[in-house]
Amino acid sequence: MAVTKRAGVYKDLMEIGWFKRLMKWRGLQFTLQAIGLAFFGVIIYAGLFGTPKGINNIGSTITWLIWWALIPVTMLVAARGWCLACPWIAPANWLQRLAFWRKGKRTLSLNLKVPKFMRNFGLMLVLFLILHWANSNFDLAERPETTVYLALGLFSLAIVVSLVFEKNSFCRYVCPVGAIIAPYSLSAPIELRNKDAEVCRNCKTRDCVKGNERGYACPMMIFPYAIDRNTHCILCTECVKTCPNDNISINIRRPFLDIFKEGLGFLRTRDVSLSLSVISVVLLGAIPFHNLEMTSVYGSLSASLTGGLGVNETVLQTVLFLMTGVIAVFIFLGCSWLARRGGGDSQYGTKRIFIWFALAFIPLAISSHVAHNYFHLLEEGAIIIPNLSDPFGFGWNLFGTAGASVTLLSPTIINNLQFLTIGFGFLASGYAMYRLSLNMFSRQGQAFRIMSPMLILLTGIASFYIWVLSIPMNTRF
């Protein structure tokens, strides 16, 4: 029986022979992780033995100008595809599974379940904020050796978590990068889903959850047979390998489909949790603040506040950084309360509205993150070209580009690209809000009333982003 394509899905890549063989190949993840680890090796070597001047050290520039800036872009293109190649979890996986790529039978782990109170995005968000804060306060980018200590610390943490807790608990509940990857992946034009729900319903073995001789049980502890959004799927393709019915598809789909989806059923699942929504809202506050603190406006504000209050710069930055997150949550909470009042219907409480509408802001959050990173990637990132010739600052000139001054795009073009991206995110968020409101209420008037406080907030945030982006930004180095 032919399987009908879901609305918004353009193409199942598993219908392409070579792609299917590649996804089913057990060596796929190992190969990608090995390449990632080789890069990591270079970064670690550069950090420990290369020049201590960050801007001339390829370890610092690749990490903070290329990788860190590309992360949200990869989410837009390939969902959590980065996680498939992530080198941090590689040694942890190999040690836990006692195998590099083959399906092992034994595991080296206590296989404990993560305590229930930690089964959310809370710890990830806290670690992400700490990383973000440390990056601003301790100049991680400028001091290559600190990048190494941080990277090795995360390797170590990933291994310890994997030895104590089951499967990829680190990726699911601890990884600080996961805090942005999880919400952003909802926007991606790629998804892993079942081909035919009926086949999965009739499946008695549930190999995707239990594992078999061809592959491991889903390491992210989700149910691939019922997966309906990208939040946790790391595209490791274990379910592709284990499914006895070849019922897993990897689809090219309409972008933002997980957010625009019709019907409220998809919002009521456990995957849409308060912690996921809080992350989205905190990002709405943290991204423009991070952008602002790289401008001269923040410099003069900080100078007058430190002078006036008699506190040092680190304390002030920490307080302001925490306040932006808290203020963003409170403003959003206030708008959710107004929206509930506007809707005039008690069937949806303020908390429910907060959780659901926060998802509608993800397109704006990701677009602002990407827009901010254009600067790092397209203006500052050009330094990578001379750095490739002299990666460690030893005075080499491997490709004849050492010391070259390269401009990829002019600041005006970058600025216009930033405004366009914010505009796109604003429209996508507005549309998501409109669809969400119509999903909640059949009467258009009621839908518009619940939507209006959120729309005002969306316009306010987008205008604020545009203002911040219009101020010339200082370089990271």
Add this chain to the structure above:
Amino acid sequence: MKKFVVMLLTLALVSALGLTLGCGSALADGVHGEDMVVLSSNPRFPVAGEQAQLTIQIMQDGEPEEGLEVMVLVQKLAGTGGHADDMGEDLAGGEAAAAEMFSLSEASPGAYTGNYTFEQGGVYMLMIHKGSEMIDELELPVRFGPIAWPFIVVLGAVPLLLAGALAVIKSVRKEW
């Protein structure tokens, strides 16, 4: 597949060995008129608080210049912290750091050497003087501290010890 992995690992090992060799090579050079000045340091990047041996080679028309009185004025560049928009750019901007002069002695024809301890990490500007004439300005990055090997060892040892303990527990439980 095995061959591929072995090749990859060999390549990584050879690259690492190649990169590790050559400590103390030239860090910076400059040409001023007829003078060519090459600076090298041992260790390659000095560590704050530790003595470093600086060597400056001065050549004129390809020939080493002998018997000179060579002095170096050392000054830390301002703004080596925060979002350093001014890092490594100018000496005048930000808080002006104190400059210190020290002299070098001729170790071999045209090569002048001396020991110096940089107090802080960051980027320093070395102004090379031939007598009273400044012949070049060279940049030298200085590490903030030595590599924290004990910390790195702990980071590696904790998971390995835990893995070992787990392996022992698992095998003992199986025996039991």
